[in-house]
Amino acid sequence: MTAVWLRPLAPFEPTGRAAARPPRVRQRREDPDGQLSFDLELSGGRRRRTLTSAHELPPDNQKLGRMIRMILETCDGRRPPGQVRPLVSLALYERLVDRRRALGVRYTMRTIHTCYPADGAIEACATVEAGSRVFAAAARFERNAAGWRCSRFEVLETKERGQRKTA
Numbered sequence: 378m379t380a381v382w383l384r385p386l387a388p389f390e391p392t393g394r395a396a397a398r399p400p401r402v403r404q405r406r407e408d409p410d411g412q413l414s415f416d417l418e419l420s421g422g423r424r425r426r427t428l429t430s431a432h433e434l435p436p437d438n439q440k441l442g443r444m445i446r447m448i449l450e451t452c453d454g455r456r457p458p459g460q461v462r463p464l465v466s467l468a469l470y471e472r473l474v475d476r477r478r479a480l481g482v483r484y485t486m487r488t489i490h491t492c493y494p495a496d497g498a499i500e501a502c503a504t505v506e507a508g509s510r511v512f513a514a515a516a517r518f519e520r521n522a523a524g525w526r527c528s529r530f531e532v533l534e535t536k537e538r539g540q541r542k543t544a
Contacts, residue, residue: 435493436518436525441501442489445516448530449484449505451477466519466528473530482507484532486514499525505532 436444444464450456451473458474465473487504494500497520505512517529 435499435520438489438491441491441499441516441518442486442503444518444527445489445501445503445514445530446486448473448516448527449486449514449532452532453482453484453507455483463523464527465530466526469527469530484512484514487511 447456447461447464451458451461454477458470458477461473462470485506487506489501489503491499491501499518501516501518503514503516505514513533515529515531515533516527518525519528
């Protein structure tokens with residue numbers, strides 16, 4: 378068994394030129410929508426683009442996985458299409474309503490991999506199980522004024538299993 382000891386840190390106060398110089402105050406610019414912005418600087422002195430809304434931040438893998446699971450549940454008939462309407466584009470929503478199949482084999486997502494091909498776009502691929510078979514699912518998420526929405530979604534199945542699911 379290992380003993381763990383906690384030691385207090387020694388107090389530190391800066392000395393020299395840095396302590397004598399008054400802090401530099403920057404003028405805060407107001408963003409058009411009334412949101413606060415952070416003053417973030419890169420090491421090269423260039424300013425980063427300030428994020429003014431939580432909708433601009435890209436979703437993490439956990440949130441993307443949740444969104445893909447909801448779309449899969451709509452494809453196999455376990456979830457009504459109206460529940461995924463805020464997550465998908467209008468064209469994808471119409472395809473999901475048209476190609477929705479009755480309850481049968483459930484899609485279960487196993488893994489997800491993401492990439493960022495362009496600013497404002499995320500592409501994801503997932504391993505999906507349906508019964509004893511394994512398929513692939515591909516999705517593209519794009520950022521618009523309302524936030525991140527899925528614009529393309531496909532479950533890639535073989536021809537003998539059924540038609541290729543494109544939504």
